Amino acid sequence: MNNEAYNFAYLDEQTKRMIRRALLKAVAIPGYQVPFASREMPMPYGWGTGGVQVSAAILTPDDRLKVIDQGADDTTNAVSIRSFFKRTAGVQTTTATSEATVIQTRHRIPEVPLTEKQTLVYQVPIPEPLRFLEPRESETRKMHSLEEYGLMHVKLYEDIARHGHIATSYAYPVSVEERYIMDPSPIPKFDNPKLSQNAALQLFGAGREQRIYALPPYTKVVSLDFDDHPFEASKANHVCALCGAEHSYLDEVIVDDEGNRMFVCSDTDYCESRRAQGLTGKSAA
Amino acid sequence: MNAHTLEGGFQDPSIDAAKAFRAIMDAMAHPGRVYTVIGAEPPLPVSKAAGVCLLTLCDHETPIYLAASHDKPATREWIAFHTGAPIAPLEESQFALGTWSSLLPLKPYSIGTPQYPDQSATLIVELPALQTHGATLRGPGIETSVQFNVPDINELQCNHRHYPMGLDFIFTAGSDVAAIPRSTEVQ
Numbered sequence: 141m142n143n144e145a146y147n148f149a150y151l152d153e154q155t156k157r158m159i160r161r162a163l164l165k166a167v168a169i170p171g172y173q174v175p176f177a178s179r180e181m182p183m184p185y186g187w188g189t190g191g192v193q194v195s196a197a198i199l200t201p202d203d204r205l206k207v208i209d210q211g212a213d214d215t216t217n218a219v220s221i222r223s224f225f226k227r228t229a230g231v232q233t234t235t236a237t238s239e240a241t242v243i244q245t246r247h248r249i250p251e252v253p254l255t256e257k258q259t260l261v262y263q264v265p266i267p268e269p270l271r272f273l274e275p276r277e278s279e280t281r282k283m284h285s286l287e288e289y290g291l292m293h294v295k296l297y298e299d300i301a302r303h304g305h306i307a308t309s310y311a312y313p314v315s316v317e318e319r320y321i322m323d324p325s326p327i328p329k330f331d332n333p334k335l336s337q338n339a340a341l342q343l344f345g346a347g348r349e350q351r352i353y354a355l356p357p358y359t360k361v362v363s364l365d366f367d368d369h370p371f372e373a374s375k376a377n378h379v380c381a382l383c384g385a386e387h388s389y390l391d392e393v394i395v396d397d398e399g400n401r402m403f404v405c406s407d408t409d410y411c412e413s414r415r416a417q418g419l420t421g422k423s424a425a
Numbered sequence: 426m427n428a429h430t431l432e433g434g435f436q437d438p439s440i441d442a443a444k445a446f447r448a449i450m451d452a453m454a455h456p457g458r459v460y461t462v463i464g465a466e467p468p469l470p471v472s473k474a475a476g477v478c479l480l481t482l483c484d485h486e487t488p489i490y491l492a493a494s495h496d497k498p499a500t501r502e503w504i505a506f507h508t509g510a511p512i513a514p515l516e517e518s519q520f521a522l523g524t525w526s527s528l529l530p531l532k533p534y535s536i537g538t539p540q541y542p543d544q545s546a547t548l549i550v551e552l553p554a555l556q557t558h559g560a561t562l563r564g565p566g567i568e569t570s571v572q573f574n575v576p577d578i579n580e581l582q583c584n585h586r587h588y589p590m591g592l593d594f595i596f597t598a599g600s601d602v603a604a605i606p607r608s609t610e611v612q
Contacts, residue, residue, distance in 0.1 A: 167454050
């Protein structure tokens with residue numbers, strides 16, 4: 141089938157209008173989950189169908205798209221979504237964070253600070269932060285409307301009682317503009333501080349769960365914590381073995397059968413551009 | 426139906442709508458900042474920018490209320506032909522179009538419910554001009570503060586007090602568009 145057989149950016153116009161209306165309401169109510177009529181996409185749930193629908197609704201032919209999966213541009217999910225939009229929307233693609241106008245991401249925020257000219261689109265598996273505490277949608281909706289968030293603090297407290305510290309390390313709940321509690325998608329809590337006062341518009345799409353939510357630029361986002369157990373943006377206590385970065389989020393990679401391992405930047409573009417500048421870590425060949 | 430009814434739509438619907446939506450979304454994400462949109466030639470008194478908003482956001486699923494200033498046969502025909510959106514009483518409308526004074530009072534429009542604050546109306550307000558001076562705006566989308574010529578500070582403050590419920594405003598003049606969502610604090 142040739143590319144002309146598809147509408148621009150794959151989705152039909154009526155679907156895009158429906159998503160666009162949901163996006164505007166999401167931007168108007170930061171952190172609130174707007175229901176939308178999620179469509180079947182030509183990829184399985186869990187592969188970013190929500191993020192793909194949001195991207196399809198906002199892309200223009202002038203955009204330059206970057207797609208990352210756990211920070212990497214070269215994984216199956218990232219490569220296939222990038223080529224999907226290259227084919228159906230004719231957009232330019234890039235792996236360089238600073239050159240992208242739209243960045244679709246699964247589970248990371250790029251290390252390089254974003255600008256006002258960029259939009260970050262998150263793929264979200266479970267948009268409801270209270271879902272594992274209260275399975276009924278009718279109840280969680282009531283809890284959000286009443287700002288009844290005590291249960292979430294009890295969950296974090298139980299972490300402390302059991303482990304001595306807040307053991308939640310990803311999808312760490314945040315409070316948006318002192319109103320809604322939001323699930324930032326499964327980004328590591330290391331990335332949480334970047335959610336707040338970010339210059340870029342941040343959009344969240346959950347395809348299977350049929351929800352869209354957003355953080356406009358410069359929105360105040362606070363990670364939940366306690367006075368005596370303050371939030372900490374933790375990472376592995378190592379430096380990147382390839383580029384020597386001390387303050388980037390690291391992946392642990394097992395390198396042989398002997399149990400040897402190395403820590404490398406999860407953000408591949410960040411790591412590559414540092415190495416291009418001549419910065420090296422101890423394992424760089 | 427006159428010939429003009431059939432004209433003035435997007436030349437390249439999917440591309441024109443995509444570009445227009447990006448401007449409208451950026452406007453909603455940066456309250457009080459003015460963006461330019463092109464592509465629609467609606468019949469007077471509808472501005473080009475308001476026409477672009479209707480073509481980009483409205484279809485058979487979105488009842489539109491036309492305030493007295495804009496409730497003209499030519500406007501009804503143009504909206505019917507290009508968007509298919511039903512014209513509805515204001516209480517049932519998802520979008521409303523008109524000048525500020527003809528859209529008032531704001532109380533009867535839907536502001537959503539505590540559990541579904543998104544089910545609220547969006548008002549497309551035609552102004553003589555969009556200017557970046559006047560009232561001071563603060564809130565999500567604004568780094569410190571911005572200035573914008575809002576038509577009525579009191580009404581917008583009253584709307585903000587309903588947060589997270591409330592109306593969202595798209596202001597249009599000529600080809601210019603700006604927005605003030607309910608989250609914006611107006612002083």
